[in-house]
Amino acid sequence: MRLLSLLLLPLVAAAAAYAHRSAPFRNAWLLAAAATHLVVVASLWFVPSGSVLDDWLALDALGLVVLSVVTILFAVVALYAVGYLRTASPRGGRAFVSCLLGFLASTSLVALSHHLALLWVGMEATTLALAPLVYHRRDRRSLEAVWKYLVLSSVGIALALLGTFFLAAAQVEGRPLLVEDLVRTADTLQPSLLRAAFVFLLVGFGTKMGLAPLHAWKPDTYGEAPSLVGALMAGALTSCAFLGLARVAQVMSAAGQAAFMQPLLLAFGIFSLVVAAAFMIGQTDLKRLLAYSSVEHMGLLVLGLGLGGTGTYGTVLHVLNNGLTKGLMFLTVGNIVLVTGTAHAPSIRGVLRRAPVSGALLLAGLFAVTGSPPFGPFVSEFTILGAAIGQGHPWIGAIIVVLLAFIFVGMARPILEMLYGEPAESGTGARAGRLRQFGPAVLALLVLLLGVYLPRELREVLARATASLGGVVP
Amino acid sequence: MTNFSDLLLLLVVLTDFWVLGTTRLSSVIRAAAVQGAILAALPVALHPGLSPHILGLGIGTLVVKAIVLPAFLHRAIREASVRREVEPVIGFTASLLIGAVAVALSFAIAQRLPLPESQTALLVPVALATVIVGLIVLTTRSKALTQVVGYLILENGIYVFGLSQAERVPFLVDLGVLLDVFVGVFIMGIVVFHINREFDSLSSARLTELKD
Numbered sequence: 001m002r003l004l005s006l007l008l009l010p011l012v013a014a015a016a017a018y019a020h021r022s023a024p025f026r027n028a029w030l031l032a033a034a035a036t037h038l039v040v041v042a043s044l045w046f047v048p049s050g051s052v053l054d055d056w057l058a059l060d061a062l063g064l065v066v067l068s069v070v071t072i073l074f075a076v077v078a079l080y081a082v083g084y085l086r087t088a089s090p091r092g093g094r095a096f097v098s099c100l101l102g103f104l105a106s107t108s109l110v111a112l113s114h115h116l117a118l119l120w121v122g123m124e125a126t127t128l129a130l131a132p133l134v135y136h137r138r139d140r141r142s143l144e145a146v147w148k149y150l151v152l153s154s155v156g157i158a159l160a161l162l163g164t165f166f167l168a169a170a171q172v173e174g175r176p177l178l179v180e181d182l183v184r185t186a187d188t189l190q191p192s193l194l195r196a197a198f199v200f201l202l203v204g205f206g207t208k209m210g211l212a213p214l215h216a217w218k219p220d221t222y223g224e225a226p227s228l229v230g231a232l233m234a235g236a237l238t239s240c241a242f243l244g245l246a247r248v249a250q251v252m253s254a255a256g257q258a259a260f261m262q263p264l265l266l267a268f269g270i271f272s273l274v275v276a277a278a279f280m281i282g283q284t285d286l287k288r289l290l291a292y293s294s295v296e297h298m299g300l301l302v303l304g305l306g307l308g309g310t311g312t313y314g315t316v317l318h319v320l321n322n323g324l325t326k327g328l329m330f331l332t333v334g335n336i337v338l339v340t341g342t343a344h345a346p347s348i349r350g351v352l353r354r355a356p357v358s359g360a361l362l363l364a365g366l367f368a369v370t371g372s373p374p375f376g377p378f379v380s381e382f383t384i385l386g387a388a389i390g391q392g393h394p395w396i397g398a399i400i401v402v403l404l405a406f407i408f409v410g411m412a413r414p415i416l417e418m419l420y421g422e423p424a425e426s427g428t429g430a431r432a433g434r435l436r437q438f439g440p441a442v443l444a445l446l447v448l449l450l451g452v453y454l455p456r457e458l459r460e461v462l463a464r465a466t467a468s469l470g471g472v473v474p
Numbered sequence: 475m476t477n478f479s480d481l482l483l484l485l486v487v488l489t490d491f492w493v494l495g496t497t498r499l500s501s502v503i504r505a506a507a508v509q510g511a512i513l514a515a516l517p518v519a520l521h522p523g524l525s526p527h528i529l530g531l532g533i534g535t536l537v538v539k540a541i542v543l544p545a546f547l548h549r550a551i552r553e554a555s556v557r558r559e560v561e562p563v564i565g566f567t568a569s570l571l572i573g574a575v576a577v578a579l580s581f582a583i584a585q586r587l588p589l590p591e592s593q594t595a596l597l598v599p600v601a602l603a604t605v606i607v608g609l610i611v612l613t614t615r616s617k618a619l620t621q622v623v624g625y626l627i628l629e630n631g632i633y634v635f636g637l638s639q640a641e642r643v644p645f646l647v648d649l650g651v652l653l654d655v656f657v658g659v660f661i662m663g664i665v666v667f668h669i670n671r672e673f674d675s676l677s678s679a680r681l682t683e684l685k686d
Binding site: 147168196 | 586632
């Protein structure tokens with residue numbers, strides 16, 4: 001019942017919000033849906049729910065991690081959106097809130113689906129729900145961004161569907177395309193069809209994740225979308241896409257195909273780090289800088305999965321860390337853009353003086369996103385690095401260290417220069433306001449806590465998620 | 475019924491080449507519409523017995539792929555008053571040749587794939603060939619509208635492959651395919667309208683402001 005409510009509630013709220021002509025009512029629906037969703041997910045941490053609809057919907061540890069990222073980010077973004085809609089009037093008006101709620105419903109569907117065709121439907125719905133939000137200004141640049149986003153994601157998702165069909169063809173026993181049955185009867189899966197399925201699904205979900213070289217849409221889309229949409233995309237959407245890939249990885253490792261899967265994942269991971277490092281050096285647009293940072297972190301996720309063992313644990317933890325950190329960064333950058341009127345880093349100076357709260361949050365976010373202690377991403381990145389060195393891939397470890405150093409420089413230079421110095425005369429004179437600062441502050445606190453202390457319940461869930469992917473807890 | 479479905483599958487390949495070789499946009503759309511109609515007949519030919527599921531799939535495919543989407547795309551070119559695809563990056567003759575290679579390759583790959591009890595040996599190679607042709611159109615043509623057609627062809631290929639599993643995978647998948655094509659192209663269609671308004675042409679080659 002609770003699982004179904006996670007899907008139906010946002011949909012009902014989306015319809016109700018669309019029906020209202022006045023903005024305060026729409027905001028109320030948005031906040032109410034986000035808060036209820038958060039409460040229901042929190043209850044699922046303590047009182048697990050059984051599966052519904054013939055096991056098509058269920059919540060396992062891996063799904064719970066992703067669902068938690070989604071619901072926390074969405075709650076924060078909903079508050080932020082109320083502040084955002086006060087100053088901005090994005091195209092679409094009434095549809096804006098409904099699209100956000102539609103996104104919440106579709107990401108929840110991805111997190112809960114244990115039927116791979118249903119998961120695919122949810123993934124497709126996320127693409128469609130966000131597309132109108134990318135094209136929020138009627139100009140050439142956002143049009144170009146939405147076109148690239150739609151074409152590339154659609155092709156990716158189409159190839160994922162082909163992969164899903166291949167997986168169905170590979171299966172001879174059990175109920176078709178249910179993750180549990182695929183894992184249970186993994187010995188009977190036809191190996192060559194399974195491998196073909198994996199390749200298509202990797203390319204398909206990899207496009208949605210934005211792994212290099214399938215990332216071409218990412219900088220443009222993140223650069224043009226409003227910051228809160230960027231936060232949802234880089235934090236929630238990519239985590240869901242990764243979950244899709246992780247489901248397939250579950251089947252592959254159960255079928256004893258890890259030796260086929262891991263080199264492919266490692267190659268995508270390392271290439272993503274290389275591309276991110278190369279394009280971050282000298283990048284002047286803040287949101288595009290964050291987009292390449294997202295490419296980097298997606299690369300780290302598949303690297304950990306490709307390394308296996310303790311690397312898998314690092315990856316599961318990194319899903320949590322990366323999702324929350326990306327939300328922190330995008331929302332803070334949104335606040336800074338509001339104050340300074342530009343996302344062009346070289347024309348922004350003295351943020352710490354002009355907007356001390358946003359400046360401090362950006363500084364914290366910078367250290368978190370580059371994997372510095374004491375923040376959460378440091379722990380997960382260090383676990384992945386440790387897995388590389390400890391499990392007989394020292395050269396991969398060396399490559400990771402060098403690339404992360406480049407990325408640190410590429411990220412820190414423009415941001416530190418922005419934070420200090422004399423504020424420029426120009427500026428919009430606008431202030432971010434409490435609603436827009438509360439969210440990133442909460443996220444910064446959570447990311448810090450994750451780096452310092454993991455509660456017992458969380459460790460148990462992470463351990464179960466790791467075990468389901470065939471990994472071990474260090 | 476095997477002969478009839480084989481004939482239909484060969485017609486699908488022919489329409490693939492029609493799309494690859496033609497320069498007129500209206501003709502490209504007509505090719506996609508004809509292919510949609512053939513695909514609508516395909517499930518009925520493959521699964522003689524006429525279950526409601528198969529019949530519904532056929533009718534749904536006919537409405538979406540052969541009637542609604544082509545009509546929508548025809549309207550888009552009328553309003554934009556573009557007629558021809560410009561000479562693509564890879565010329566028309568060259569892309570026909572690549573298409574021929576793709577078909578040959580698909581047959582070679584399909585023979586090596588150990589697929590369970592397929593109704594006809596042509597199904598999987600035709601599906602793969604159509605997927606590849608869709609990708610070729612999508613990547614080599616510069617008009618936004620032709621790219622949409624390329625995406626449709628790609629989806630058609632996946633649909634054909636899905637038919638080999640139609641009895642095992644549930645109805646949802648068929649629904650997913652139709653929904654995907656319908657909504658995906660619907661939104662893309664809206665974007666095509668806007669590209670037209672902003673740039674006075676349907677060319678996505680002009681969309682080059684965003685880059686590093």
